[in-house]
Amino acid sequence: MSGANRQAVIVDGLRTPFGRAHEQKGVFRATRADELAAHCLRALIARNNLDPQLVDDVIIGAALQLDELSLNAARQIALLAGLPVTCPAVTVNRLCGSSLQALHQAVHAIEAGAADVQIVAGVERMTGQLPPSPAVFHPQLSAVTSRAALSMGLTAEFLAQRFRISRAEQDAWALRSHQLAAAVHPVAGLLPEILPTPALSEAGTSFMATTDQGVRADTSLAALAKLPPAFLAREGTITAGNSSPRNDGAAALLVMSAERARALGYQALARVRATTVVGISPSEMGLGPVPAIAKALHQAQLSLCDLSTIELNEAFAAQTLACIRQAKLNPSLINGRGGAIAIGHPLGASGARLIISLIHSLHLSGGELGLAAMCIGMGQGIATVIERS
Incomplete structure (x- = not known):
């Protein structure tokens, strides 16, 4: 494992479809969170014919660590x-940035x-x-926030x-998100990033x-x-239509040292x-991506x-547009396959989803460099730069 100038590479990535967080209509309403994650891990190992004995660690991000995601759920999932x-x-x-943080730690x-x-x-x-009640926050936090x-x-x-972002601008960005995501969806079942996952229809x-x-x-x-x-x-x-949903x-x-990836073929x-x-x-809170x-x-x-290309997590259209303006980003480079307003934002999974979307965008377009960034609750930002291999 030793050696100077070691590089980390991403060998593969996949995800479940994202379902609505709805107790009557959500496609994963009867599926445990740990099973959704284990389903991804099993498929990742099988698809790459990876010897499980070679895995040094499993790092899993989750924001709402309750119920089946409590007590170090990563160990149970592994x-x-x-x-x-x-x-x-x-x-x-790291709240919304949890799986991007997991990648960083790896x-x-x-x-x-x-x-x-x-x-x-x-x-x-x-x-x-x-959502947690404001009562859970320590009263002394009022010294730095409200x-x-x-x-x-x-x-x-x-x-x-603050940035005079109109309702019409927000709705237009939300429509763009749905239109771009919908353009990908007709062949989504054939894309290697989407893992077919057992689900329940609304019926x-x-x-x-x-x-x-x-x-x-x-939508319109x-x-x-x-x-x-x-x-x-x-x-x-801010409306349900120009915000990311609950999912x-x-x-x-699958992340490896470049040396080990080459050795394994x-x-x-x-x-x-x-x-x-x-x-x-x-x-x-929403401006975290700008300094990140x-x-x-x-x-x-x-x-x-x-x-x-840039993957900027769409927590809200207003937040996304504010970041575009403040960071002086080119809107045409952002979320070319749709964003979280359409695709969904299952908090802990979104960072890894951004990286998967970013990799596919780079390979489809022939681009070399891409960036993923997210805002994080209570005032943080996270960003990752990748280079297509």
Whole structure:
């Protein structure tokens, strides 16, 4: 494992379709979160004919670590997936950035010579999960933030007002997300990134899901304009239509040292060039990607003009548009396969999903460099730069 200038590469990645977090209509309403993640791990190992004994660690991100995702769920998931008892596992939590953080930790371990083969994953089952009450936060946090700032919906409203992002602009971005995602979906069952996953139809019949449940090819600006504000009843512009929904889903990546990947005969999909996290004011939660992107590009010794594509997690259209403006991003390079407003945002799984989408975008377009970035609740940002192999 030792050696100078070690590089971490991504050998493969796949995910479940993302289902709606709905107790009557969600396609994964009867599926446990740990089973969704184990399903991804089993498929990743089988698809790559990987000897499980070679896996040094399993790192899984999850934001709502409750019920079946409590008590270091990564260890339970690894065992469910058939990994040997000698393979360790750890669950990490950086809220929405959890599985991107899991990737970062795997990369750091490889670059340090502490590991050669790691499985990274993210999972969330938001069906039946309620947002935490503001009462759980320590009263002394009021010295640096407010209860209103701890509501991501209200921080999105703040950004919309601060940067004068209109309801019409937000709805237009949401429509774009659905249209781009819908353009991919007709062949989604044939794409290697989507793992067919046992599911229940709204009528209660079993089937294999191959597409994301929330993508609406038939939506329109008129339909989006009819939706009421979700957080501020009168002057609000944030609605269910221009926000990411609540979802169930999982995603997984196979990460190795470049040296070990070559020795095992794997053709890497991409190598990781930079990994960064930042903190910002909780009241500006959605702007976390702006300094994270700048820091990642500096670390990789790149500029924005070097990037071929960007995956920017769409927590809210207002937040996404604010980041585009503040970071001076080219909108045409962002989320070319649709974003979280359409695809979904199962918190802990979204970071790994962004990387999978980014890799496929680079390979389909022939681009060389891409970046994934996310905002994180309570004021953080995370970004990752990858280079197509």
